[in-house]
Amino acid sequence: MNKALAPKVESTKFDAEAIRKDFPILQREVNGRPLIYLDNGATAQKPKSVIDTIDRYYRDQNSNIHRGVHHLSQLATQAYEDARETVRLFINADHDYEVLFTRGTTDSINLVASSWGRRFLEPGDEVVISTMEHHSNIVPWQMICDERKAILKVIPIHESGELDMAAFQSLLGDRTRMVAIAHVSNSLGTINPVEDVIRMSHKHGALVLLDGAQCVPHMRVDVKALDVDFYAFSGHKIFGPTGVGILYGKEDLLNNMPPYQGGGDMIKKVTFEKTTYNTLPHKFEAGTPNIVGGIGLAAAIDYVSQFEPRALADHEQDLLDYATEKLQQIPGLKIIGTAEHKASVISFIIEGQHPFDIGTLLDQQGIAVRTGHHCTQPLMDYYHIPGTVRASFAMYNTRADVDVLVAALKRALEMLS
Amino acid sequence: MEINRLQDEIVEEFELFDQWMDKYEYIIDLGKKLPLIDSTFKDEQHLIPGCQSQVWLHAEMQEGRVNFTADSDAVITKGIIALLVRVLSGQKPEEIATSDLYFIDRIGLKEHLSPTRSNGLVSMVGQLKTIGKNLSKAH
Numbered sequence A: 001m002n003k004a005l006a007p008k009v010e011s012t013k014f015d016a017e018a019i020r021k022d023f024p025i026l027q028r029e030v031n032g033r034p035l036i037y038l039d040n041g042a043t044a045q046k047p048k049s050v051i052d053t054i055d056r057y058y059r060d061q062n063s064n065i066h067r068g069v070h071h072l073s074q075l076a077t078q079a080y081e082d083a084r085e086t087v088r089l090f091i092n093a094d095h096d097y098e099v100l101f102t103r104g105t106t107d108s109i110n111l112v113a114s115s116w117g118r119r120f121l122e123p124g125d126e127v128v129i130s131t132m133e134h135h136s137n138i139v140p141w142q143m144i145c146d147e148r149k150a151i152l153k154v155i156p157i158h159e160s161g162e163l164d165m166a167a168f169q170s171l172l173g174d175r176t177r178m179v180a181i182a183h184v185s186n187s188l189g190t191i192n193p194v195e196d197v198i199r200m201s202h203k204h205g206a207l208v209l210l211d212g213a214q215c216v217p218h219m220r221v222d223v224k225a226l227d228v229d230f231y232a233f234s235g236h237k238i239f240g241p242t243g244v245g246i247l248y249g250k251e252d253l254l255n256n257m258p259p260y261q262g263g264g265d266m267i268k269k270v271t272f273e274k275t276t277y278n279t280l281p282h283k284f285e286a287g288t289p290n291i292v293g294g295i296g297l298a299a300a301i302d303y304v305s306q307f308e309p310r311a312l313a314d315h316e317q318d319l320l321d322y323a324t325e326k327l328q329q330i331p332g333l334k335i336i337g338t339a340e341h342k343a344s345v346i347s348f349i350i351e352g353q354h355p356f357d358i359g360t361l362l363d364q365q366g367i368a369v370r371t372g373h374h375c376t377q378p379l380m381d382y383y384h385i386p387g388t389v390r391a392s393f394a395m396y397n398t399r400a401d402v403d404v405l406v407a408a409l410k411r412a413l414e415m416l417s
Numbered sequence B: 001m002e003i004n005r006l007q008d009e010i011v012e013e014f015e016l017f018d019q020w021m022d023k024y025e026y027i028i029d030l031g032k033k034l035p036l037i038d039s040t041f042k043d044e045q046h047l048i049p050g051c052q053s054q055v056w057l058h059a060e061m062q063e064g065r066v067n068f069t070a071d072s073d074a075v076i077t078k079g080i081i082a083l084l085v086r087v088l089s090g091q092k093p094e095e096i097a098t099s100d101l102y103f104i105d106r107i108g109l110k111e112h113l114s115p116t117r118s119n120g121l122v123s124m125v126g127q128l129k130t131i132g133k134n135l136s137k138a139h
């Protein structure tokens, strides 16, 4: 499972054209045109190695885990636990039992809000999120704050889409218990200064959860170096399958949290009078998990790990710079989110045009972008817009994709004007 | 004219377009032309919220027939509304309630009336049919 983890330094030049060939779906057409997939923020495409791993699992290994003495069950259990180890290495966690399999980022955040929140949030305590959060990092906190009579506070942002760090400093107080923010914003692309956020929060005794959904596909994360308390991400955005995700949590925190859901696998002993719970990570993994999902996620991590992080980052930065420059030449186009540090995500609006119309006409030309509020309605309210058009790039995108996007956009605008 | 005759008419018109661009240019044109709804009805009460685009719908009974007007903030949605108005407005409530709107599929715009688009159109057609059903019962 972990064989590909040592970065294979191939060449400094990143060969996106070659990488495209690993992704079968990128060969298809949409509306009679070659697919140009620029909706990677919503979900990334899957390389053949991931598809094959899933296929092989169901053909050769399928069995339930942690419960059979028979050969297949051993195989499946081994593969699943190897997958956990792959994830541990990928995020540099100390222990494999600090890596919990969940259904995705949303599930991971709900787990923390619900389990940690019920035990540790007292009336009057404060949870801090930011204006740019995805609904998945807003609603679970709203729900638990309601329940626990705790107070939800929101870090404002600057027009550029960067956190107002001075305001954040003044929000921190002795009732701040949890700071939950996006590592990378899905709508704006902003890479938040999470090192500072963590340092400042810890100074006030607050924990930090990072929503890493949009970060892990683009850059390597080291949870130990960050000293982050909880880290959440989704398999499907990092070229893995849907329905699986990760919650990293520090050992002592997870040990002190009550189980999230009850059921099989998470127990040590059950009687009708009393149940004692299993140890980490199983305490938080009730029921038959998404076994193939976990194994597929590990295959995806193996896939991305073969690329040198610097080369990948340079390639995506080049795409971002090139697309920014080209898009800015379109009259009336305004980029929403102009932070200095951005992942390869560009949201924009065009004066007098509705994002839905633009998205529809781009779709007709084989281009997949996302339009709408991107599950960040409060952020759209901040900018007083109904939504944006968002092009989000992955490692297999190229400058040629940007050129097609720009040409198609010009055509759409001609039709709409 | 009856609903299916109007639908067939639209299907025939669209057969002239063999390029997606021509089709969409026509729809955009339709969307731009009409002030579809009296501005007093463009309020919260008449709003059908969609994730992508919003639709306003107003229906009223006149001499046994339902007249409806609608609008949207997106021009393509509005153009499709113009087609729906052409087919359904001025029809008898029971005919609206039982209508099968096959023309949308035939002219290759089916995806716009799929719930996944969440552009307000599906809810709008649903609401129209409900109005038709309720009004036909009332008679």
Ligand SMILES: Cc1ncc(COP(=O)(O)O)c(C=O)c1O
Residues within 6 Å of the ligand: A041, A042, A103, A104, A105, A106, A107, A134, A136, A137, A182, A184, A185, A186, A211, A213, A214, A234, A375
């Ligand atoms: C920043 C961010 N957080 C959370 C999520 C939710 O992820 P999932 O739907 O995989 O649980 C997303 C995905 O849309 C996201 O972009």
